[in-house]
Amino acid sequence: MESGFTALLPETILATGAVLGLLLGSWLPLRHQWPVRLMAVLACLLGLAAVFAAPPLPHPVFGGSYAVDVATQTGRVVVLGGTLLVILLSAESVRSHPRETEFHVLVQLGALGTLVLLGATDLSLLVAGYLLASVPLYALAGFRGDAVGTEAALKYYLLGALFGVVMIAGATLLYGVGRSTGYAVLARTLPTAPPSVVAIAAVALLAGLLFKAGAVPTQFWIPDVTRGADAAVAALVTTLPKIGGLVALFRLVEGVFPAGGGWPVLFALLATAAMTLGNLAALNQPTVRGLLAYSTISQVGYLLLAVTVAGESEFAGPALLYYLLAYAVTNLGAFAVVCRFPYAETPRDYRGMARWRPGAAVVLLVCLLGLVGTPPTAVFLGKLRVFVAAVDGGYGWLAAVAVVNTVISLFYYLRWLVPVFLPAVSARDGGPVPTGGRAALGGGIAASVSLLAGIGAGLFLPLLDGPVLP
Amino acid sequence: MLSLVVFLPLAVAAALAPLPSTVSPRVFTVGWVCAAAVDALLVLVVWLVHAAGTGITFEQRVPWIPGAGVGYHVGVDGLSLPLVGLTSALFLACAVHSVHRTRGVKGFVLLFLFLQTCCLGLFTALDLILFFVYFDLSIVGMYFVIAGWGSGNAGPSALKFFLYTFLGSLALLLGFLGLYLAAEPHTFDIVELARAAPLSGQGVFGALVLGAIGVGLLIKTPVFPFHTWMPPAHTDAPAVGSVILAGVLLKMGTYGFVRIAMPLLPRTWNEYAWLVVLLGVVSVLYGALVAFAQEDFKRMVAYTSVNHMGYVILALGSAGLAVGSAEQARVLAVTGAVTQMVSHGLLTGVLFLLAGALYARGGTHAMGQYSGLAGPAPVFAGVTAVTVFASFGIPGFSGFVAEFQILAGALATATLAAALALPGILVTAALLLRALHRICLGERPSIPPRPTEGSHDFTDLRANELTAMLPLLGAALLIGTLPRWLLAPIEAGAVHLVGAIG
Numbered sequence: 001m002e003s004g005f006t007a008l009l010p011e012t013i014l015a016t017g018a019v020l021g022l023l024l025g026s027w028l029p030l031r032h033q034w035p036v037r038l039m040a041v042l043a044c045l046l047g048l049a050a051v052f053a054a055p056p057l058p059h060p061v062f063g064g065s066y067a068v069d070v071a072t073q074t075g076r077v078v079v080l081g082g083t084l085l086v087i088l089l090s091a092e093s094v095r096s097h098p099r100e101t102e103f104h105v106l107v108q109l110g111a112l113g114t115l116v117l118l119g120a121t122d123l124s125l126l127v128a129g130y131l132l133a134s135v136p137l138y139a140l141a142g143f144r145g146d147a148v149g150t151e152a153a154l155k156y157y158l159l160g161a162l163f164g165v166v167m168i169a170g171a172t173l174l175y176g177v178g179r180s181t182g183y184a185v186l187a188r189t190l191p192t193a194p195p196s197v198v199a200i201a202a203v204a205l206l207a208g209l210l211f212k213a214g215a216v217p218t219q220f221w222i223p224d225v226t227r228g229a230d231a232a233v234a235a236l237v238t239t240l241p242k243i244g245g246l247v248a249l250f251r252l253v254e255g256v257f258p259a260g261g262g263w264p265v266l267f268a269l270l271a272t273a274a275m276t277l278g279n280l281a282a283l284n285q286p287t288v289r290g291l292l293a294y295s296t297i298s299q300v301g302y303l304l305l306a307v308t309v310a311g312e313s314e315f316a317g318p319a320l321l322y323y324l325l326a327y328a329v330t331n332l333g334a335f336a337v338v339c340r341f342p343y344a345e346t347p348r349d350y351r352g353m354a355r356w357r358p359g360a361a362v363v364l365l366v367c368l369l370g371l372v373g374t375p376p377t378a379v380f381l382g383k384l385r386v387f388v389a390a391v392d393g394g395y396g397w398l399a400a401v402a403v404v405n406t407v408i409s410l411f412y413y414l415r416w417l418v419p420v421f422l423p424a425v426s427a428r429d430g431g432p433v434p435t436g437g438r439a440a441l442g443g444g445i446a447a448s449v450s451l452l453a454g455i456g457a458g459l460f461l462p463l464l465d466g467p468v469l470p
Numbered sequence: 471m472l473s474l475v476v477f478l479p480l481a482v483a484a485a486l487a488p489l490p491s492t493v494s495p496r497v498f499t500v501g502w503v504c505a506a507a508v509d510a511l512l513v514l515v516v517w518l519v520h521a522a523g524t525g526i527t528f529e530q531r532v533p534w535i536p537g538a539g540v541g542y543h544v545g546v547d548g549l550s551l552p553l554v555g556l557t558s559a560l561f562l563a564c565a566v567h568s569v570h571r572t573r574g575v576k577g578f579v580l581l582f583l584f585l586q587t588c589c590l591g592l593f594t595a596l597d598l599i600l601f602f603v604y605f606d607l608s609i610v611g612m613y614f615v616i617a618g619w620g621s622g623n624a625g626p627s628a629l630k631f632f633l634y635t636f637l638g639s640l641a642l643l644l645g646f647l648g649l650y651l652a653a654e655p656h657t658f659d660i661v662e663l664a665r666a667a668p669l670s671g672q673g674v675f676g677a678l679v680l681g682a683i684g685v686g687l688l689i690k691t692p693v694f695p696f697h698t699w700m701p702p703a704h705t706d707a708p709a710v711g712s713v714i715l716a717g718v719l720l721k722m723g724t725y726g727f728v729r730i731a732m733p734l735l736p737r738t739w740n741e742y743a744w745l746v747v748l749l750g751v752v753s754v755l756y757g758a759l760v761a762f763a764q765e766d767f768k769r770m771v772a773y774t775s776v777n778h779m780g781y782v783i784l785a786l787g788s789a790g791l792a793v794g795s796a797e798q799a800r801v802l803a804v805t806g807a808v809t810q811m812v813s814h815g816l817l818t819g820v821l822f823l824l825a826g827a828l829y830a831r832g833g834t835h836a837m838g839q840y841s842g843l844a845g846p847a848p849v850f851a852g853v854t855a856v857t858v859f860a861s862f863g864i865p866g867f868s869g870f871v872a873e874f875q876i877l878a879g880a881l882a883t884a885t886l887a888a889a890l891a892l893p894g895i896l897v898t899a900a901l902l903l904r905a906l907h908r909i910c911l912g913e914r915p916s917i918p919p920r921p922t923e924g925s926h927d928f929t930d931l932r933a934n935e936l937t938a939m940l941p942l943l944g945a946a947l948l949i950g951t952l953p954r955w956l957l958a959p960i961e962a963g964a965v966h967l968v969g970a971i972g
Contacts, residue, residue, distance in 0.1 A: 458534050458540075
């Protein structure tokens with residue numbers, strides 16, 4: 001049952017990488033801190049290797065406060081892989097930056113927090129994971145130190161602190177009525193506890209997790225951070241914390257909250273709100289970053305479909321995990337293009353890209369059509385699996401709402417995609433101005449994975465089937 | 471073998487893609503013609519081999535995403551093979567027609583090769599998700615064709631086309647999910663689902679699933695009242711884009727009925743066949759009447775497509791009526807429907823190519839701007855005349871064979887509907903003859919609308935245009951006079967289908 005630290009090898013490696021990186025960075029000259037970046041990459045790679053070397057699933061560790069199951073393993077792969085991509089995307093903007101060490105340490109700590117969040121099966125650990133996944137990201141949001149970045153960081157911090165406190169209050173209440181912080185005990189005691197207290201406490205707890213996922217009604221920080229922070233940071237905060245938040249939500253809804261508490265209806269409404277609001281707000285965004293910001297909110301709506309039917313459909317868990325993987329890689333691919341062309345702010349600035357940068361144009365084509373859900377990309381299959389779960393769980397109307405929203409989303413993705421394939425305004429116009437090639441490499445990798453994960457899903461889809469521990 | 475047929479165009483596209491767009495456009499156009507020609511030959515081989523077998527031939531089944539119940543399952547039978555043949559013929563005609571194109575050739579050729587793979591893939595798919603993948607990708611490809619190479623108001627028209635048909639495709643997907651969940655074990659395989667027919671006659675859920683699939687297919691077909699995306703898309707698309715849109719993409723809707731909606735939900739289809747018949751009759755009459763009022767030649771042809779597709783829907787609906795009786799009439803109706811798909815593809819293809827010829831010379835599709843073209847362009851006028859007569863169903867061409875079978879079959883089970891649809895033929899004949907009269911006959915205007923470079927009058931059809939049109943007309947003539955080679959496989963498929971729906 002207990003396998004101790006070996007079961008937590010990926011987390012341990014990441015934490016060690018961050019601490020050693022911090023120590024190493026303080027001894028390095030300001031302009032030559034590349035060994036820290038190398039160390040961060042190594043930590044992620046070693047962590048990934050440790051994931052694949054893990055003992056058979058599933059097993060709870062550390063007295064049932066942390067679960068190593070299919071959800072944790074998938075989350076680890078996505079988070080560590082995503083972190084690698086983010087490091088690649090940030091290469092241009094933080095290379096030779098005097099605070100490069102801090103950047104990479106904070107990225108690793110944020111990833112670590114996300115890992116804790118998605119594996120936690122104990123309320124105390126969940127709260128600790130929330131803080132660890134949030135605090136480094138506040139600092140990263142303001143990393144550039146300019147006015148918009150600082151404003152974004154402040155807003156992110158204030159909202160995060162507010163929902164963090166609300167979440168802690170919820171955890172305290174649940175501890176009070178459930179007489180434990182462990183999920184396994186709570187699952188037994190909560191059905192007999194006063195329902196109104198449980199409902200209030202659970203909603204308070206959800207507030208923090210919805211904040212991490214960037215769902216309505218806690219989404220206010222997303223547009224500010226996406227527009228204000230460095231593009232690579234924006235890619236990070238709109239992708240990785242969602243994984244932690246949504247898997248944690250899934251665990252709670254599937255195994256802990258008492259059945260018949262109206263949770264599916266609540267999540268169905270939250271999903272509808274996130275999809276609809278994200279899509280409608282994205283329609284009129286003048287900048288591509290604003291567009292991506294609201295697109296990520298709408299994507300959370302589709303992901304919440306799986307949370308809605310958690311426990312009601314056997315398809316929900318695998319669907320959520322696959323969609324998370326597909327979404328993360330596709331979203332990072334779209335942000336990679338933003339990182340590569342930092343001076344192109346509006347869709348209009350992308351005119352003529354297909355002529356001058358055909359590779360980037362293909363990446364954008366795959367990723368944006370992928371986000372719409374066009375086959376054979378991974379998000380299509382993700383959407384398909386989520387819709388299957390929703391219809392199977394008796395929420396066919398919610399799938400229909402998601403379909404209508406998908407059609408709406410086509411408008412704004414096309415608004416960005418069409419100028420890419422139009423001829424440039426003048427013959428001398430060479431299309432958008434790129435930065436160095438690392439972001440291009442990142443985009444290429446993300447787009448290829450997004451496509452291959454869709455076509456080759458048959459190879460690893462069976463790996464996602466398995467019980468998710470409460 | 472089928473996979474080779476399907477993916478050959480895509481492989482050629484992949485081979486052409488690395489070439490810089492600065493090389494001679496001939497490299498791309500000739501490459502396209504060769505790819506289309508080889509593919510057409512392969513389809514011919516498939517046809518000859520299939521004629522010797524029965525049921526589904528060239529079947530190939532590979533697990534693709536077994537965890538999600540998705541397989542790569544392909545094969546052809548009597549209902550799909552004619553459409554595969556039609557697709558390869560139309561793409562070959564488009565390739566020949568575009569051989570002298572000079573601007574933006576690379577992207578154009580690559581997109582059409584991609585579209586050809588999607589279209590052939592769709593007609594050979596025997597798995598719902600495979601079908602859907604091709605269905606969706608064909609929409610994406612056609613969107614870029616219209617938006618990138620269209621004329622006039624191309625951007626908004628292309629967007630309207632994309633949104634409308636994308637909505638349809640997602641409705642289709644919801645219906646597929648319903649079938650998947652109802653089947654035990656869960657599968658997207660069309661053959662297995664047809665054997666089990668899990669939702670057939672299962673009350674409200676079956677009706678909802680048929681409704682979702684039906685709406686998706688009706689939008690694509692398109693049938694009144696879901697047709698509003700089509701006229702602007704056709705008007706603004708490039709000529710060969712219109713050929714593929716009308717000739718192949720519309721057939722995806724009607725083919726979906728015979729491949730998916732009818733065999734997978736037979737009892738439910740019987741239940742709602744009256745609604746299908748009604749939509750078919752309304753489309754026939756509405757399409758014909760609205761086409762009559764059009765000034766724009768291409769728009770007029772687009773509305774006649776609504777009319778022609780209406781006959782197909784009418785026939786398929788009538789085949790679902792009168793369960794257990796009038797088997798022969800219902801087989802006749804289904805055979806007529808599939809023949810009509812092929813016939814409409816061939817003849818409307820030629821009409822759109824003629825519209826393209828008109829536009830290339832006069833810079834407009836407005837019929838009021840032309841008259842007396844028979845003088846300077848006798849070959850153009852002759853081809854137009856033959857196509858127009860063939861298109862409204864004169865005996866000797868494929869349109870007659872198809873419409874005769876449809877009406878004769880429908881008369882047995884949906885007598886009133888067939889009688890109501892009959893005047894549609896009359897109106898179509900009138901409007902097509904009027905168009906012929908206005909464009910080709912009469913006095914030449916003293917000032918032509920926009921003389922082409924180097925000449926002051928309307929030049930006649932060029933060799934490559936004629937080479938693209940004549941084989942299509944020839945095929946229509948062959949079907950009209952010696953139809954057995956086409957009808958035999960279709961009838962075998964139709965007997966099977968009518969057996970399945972009772």
